[in-house]
Amino acid sequence: MKKVPTWNYKFLKPLAVLLLKIIYQPKVINKQAIPKQGPIIIAGNHKAYPDPVLVGSCTKRIVHFFIKDVYTNSPLGPFFRSCRSITSTCWKTTQRVI
Template identity: 35%
Template sequence: MYAYGLSVYRVCKVLATFLLKVLFGFRVEGAEKIPKEGPVILASNHMSFLDPVVMGVACPRVVSYMSRDDLFRYPILRWLLPRLYVIPVARGAGDLAAIKAAIRTLQNGMVFGIFPEGRRSRTGYIEPFKTGTAAIALRTGAPIVPAAIIGSDKAWPVGKGPRLRRPIRVVFGDPIAVSPGKTDHQSLEALTQQLEAAVTALLPPEYHRKPTI
C-alpha cells in the first residue's frame, strides 16, 4: 500500500507543481532547511483552500496532513486521500484518534504538515496559534520547521473562486529543535509562542496581526 500510495502521491505532486507554476507563478525559498530524513513537523500560516496543496508541492519530501473527515464521504476522495497520506479528523471533536495517527506518522519518520491556527484566517492576518502542534512535537521530539505561505489568500480567497496570475510563494525557516518533554501548560505555551514568532517573522508585514488597543 505504501509503495502504491507513493506512486499516486508523486503523480499528483507533478501535476500540482505544473499547475501552481503555470497559474500562480509558484516559488519556494529555503526548502534546503527541511531535514532530508527523519520525523519533521511543518507548521505554517493558513489563509486559503490551496494551502495543503501548496505546502505539499513546496516540500521535497512526502507530507502527511489531517483533513476533516466529511471529505472522505465522497467515493473519489475516499480512494485518493489515503494515498496522499491524509488523516481524517472530526472537526471540533478533539479527535484523539487523529492525534495518535499524526504521532504514528512522525514515529515512522515521515513529515507531518499542520496549520497551528486551526482554521483558515478570515481576517487577512495570521491568527493566534493553538497548542496542538507543540503537544505533538513534545510527545515525539520531532523538530518543527516554520513556514510562511504568501499570496495564497489573494490567489484563492476564502469563499471565492481562484484568481489566476496572483503569485504564491512559500518560505521555510530554520528548524526549531524539540526534545521530548512534559506537555504541561507552561511548556506548551512557550513552544507555541516560539513557533508563532518564527512563522510571523517569515511573513511580510501586511500579514502581521494588528496589535489590540
C-alpha cells in the same frame, strides 16, 4: 523505514507542482532548512483549497496531509485515503470537551 508513495501520489504531485508553478509562481525561502530525512511537521495556515498542495510542493519529501473527517466521508474520501491522508475529528464537539 522509508515511506513509499502511492501510485496516485507519484502521478499527481509532479502534475500539481507544475500547475502551481504556472499559476502562482511560488517562491520558497530557506529551503535548505527543511531536513532531507527524519520526521518534520510543515504547518500551513491556509484558507484556500490549493494551499495544502502548495505547501507540500515545497519539498521533495512525501507529505501526509491532515484533513477533516468531513472530506474522508465525502465522495472523494477513497481518493484522500489512497493518498494516505490523516483524518482528524478535532472539529467535532464532544461531551468530554465541554
